[in-house]
Amino acid sequence: xxxxxxxxxxxxxxxxxQQAALHxxxxxxxxxxxxxxxxxxxxxxxxxxxxxxxxxxxxxxxAVIIVPPTLTGSPAPETMTGLLAWMRTCHERGTILAxxxxxxxxxxxxxxxxxxxxxTHWRSAERLRALHPTIRVDPDRLLVDDxxxxxxxxxxxxxxxxxxxxxxxxxxxxMAETARDLLIDPPRRDQRHYRQFAPxxxxxxxxxxxxxxxxxxxxxxxxxxxxxxxxxxxxxRTFLRRFRKATGISPREYAQHLxxxxxxxxxxxxxxPLERIAWEAGYQDTGAFKKLFFRLTGLSPAEYRERxxxxxxx
Numbered sequence: 001x002x003x004x005x006x007x008x009x010x011x012x013x014x015x016x017x018q019q020a021a022l023h024x025x026x027x028x029x030x031x032x033x034x035x036x037x038x039x040x041x042x043x044x045x046x047x048x049x050x051x052x053x054x055x056x057x058x059x060x061x062x063a064v065i066i067v068p069p070t071l072t073g074s075p076a077p078e079t080m081t082g083l084l085a086w087m088r089t090c091h092e093r094g095t096i097l098a099x100x101x102x103x104x105x106x107x108x109x110x111x112x113x114x115x116x117x118x119x120t121h122w123r124s125a126e127r128l129r130a131l132h133p134t135i136r137v138d139p140d141r142l143l144v145d146d147x148x149x150x151x152x153x154x155x156x157x158x159x160x161x162x163x164x165x166x167x168x169x170x171x172x173x174x175m176a177e178t179a180r181d182l183l184i185d186p187p188r189r190d191q192r193h194y195r196q197f198a199p200x201x202x203x204x205x206x207x208x209x210x211x212x213x214x215x216x217x218x219x220x221x222x223x224x225x226x227x228x229x230x231x232x233x234x235x236x237r238t239f240l241r242r243f244r245k246a247t248g249i250s251p252r253e254y255a256q257h258l259x260x261x262x263x264x265x266x267x268x269x270x271x272x273p274l275e276r277i278a279w280e281a282g283y284q285d286t287g288a289f290k291k292l293f294f295r296l297t298g299l300s301p302a303e304y305r306e307r308x309x310x311x312x313x314x
Contacts, residue, residue: 005279006033006048007169008062012083013051014075014106019070023049028162032178036170039177054079056086064096064165067103069155074102074124075111084110091148098150098165100158106156108132108152118151119144122195145281147172160187175209192298197257202245207232211243211251215258219284225251259283260296267305274301 009029011022026049033047040046050057057262065087067075069258077084088110091097099107104120107113107130117136120128125139143152143160164187166173179186199212211232214220220227228251229239243251263281266272275286283289293301 006045007048008060009047009064009066009165010057010062010065011051012065012103012106013053014070014080014083015054016070016072016075017068017103018071018155019175021155023064025049025068025158025162026051028159028178028182029166031172031181032127032162032166032174035181036174039174040170045239056083061090061093062095063169065090066165067097067099067106068162069101069103071155074105074127077106080106084114088112094152096165096168097101098152098161100152101155101162101240104128105131107149108135108167113151114147114230114252116149117144117146118149118155120151121153121155123198132259139195143187145146154227159184163187170224192296194266199254199257200247205242205246207234207239208243208246212247212254220288221280223255223282228255255282256292260293263289263293263301264297264308267307268303275302 010230011025013022020196029047029049033045036042036046037044039256050062058262084106087095087107091112092112097107097110097112099167101121103126104113104118105124108118108128109173110132113132115136117138118128119138122139125137128135135186139153141153142157144150145164150161151162159182163179163184164177167187176186176312183197199214201209201211210229212230215223215228225240226236226245229236232239234242240251243254247254249257260282263277266277266280270277272280274290278284278286278289281289290301292300293304297304299307
């Protein structure tokens with residue numbers, strides 16, 4: 001019986017690529033290969049990991065190509081045209097392409113993400129949208145698995161990507177055993193747990209900027225849209241149009257994000273009961289507050305407090 005060739009996984013070590021991710025994924029796939037040989041009763045390797053620089057290997061079509069993250073800013077695709085062309089050709093031949101955090105910018109430069117869903121770190125989502133407007137950027141999701149293209153959001157989300165690829169190549173049992181052996185959770189899907197609301201303040205509309213600053217005050221804790229209109233001094237339709245143009249969202253959505261941010265801060269740093277936190281955030285109806293909190297963060301207030309409470313170290 002002929003022994004099948006192992007799945008080849010190529011890691012792209014472009015200038016500035018995070019070394020921890022490169023070495024970490026090498027180790028993760030090595031553990032998965034060992035688990036697979038044990039559970040599938042194979043003598044030879046099932047995974048082969050290769051690390052390349054900007055010069056792609058000639059005449060090879062790997063099973064997976066992974067673009068790791070970087071801690072030094074987004075990679076410069078204009079300096080890697082040969083690599084991008086090779087990645088695009090491999091994808092046309094059936095290779096799965098994957099990227100971590102800022103690596104999504106390099107993947108986007110190949111053109112394969114046009115019209116597709118993808119994620120990156122929530123702080124970089126707007127920049128990715130601006131550079132590649134046809135990509136459906138989803139900053140709430142930690143991992144977007146679009147079949148032949150996978151993207152994950154944060155610098156430290158490469159284990160999520162690695163485990164998902166192990167599941168694709170070797171099956172869910174090997175993935176679960178690898179996660180169990182390394183004491184890491186199976187792939188997560190949500191970035192909302194970690195995302196902070198970062199309002200746009202550089203739009204140049206002074207009337208809207210005045211409202212944005214006013215919404216941060218205690219006087220505006222329970223402010224409704226009608227009151228924002230009054231404070232702005234603008235006609236309602238003009239206010240709504242200019243607010244959305246300046247911030248990208250409606251005044252109501254903006255206020256909701258601010259209130260949830262206030263609640264997150266209180267959940268992390270105080271032991272106040274939920275009813276008090278809801279009130280401090282501008283909600284008299286605790287049930288409505290809980291529903292909004294879950295919609296924007298992906299966690300209930302109790303789950304959020306359990307996960308993110310800042311506990312003293314003394």
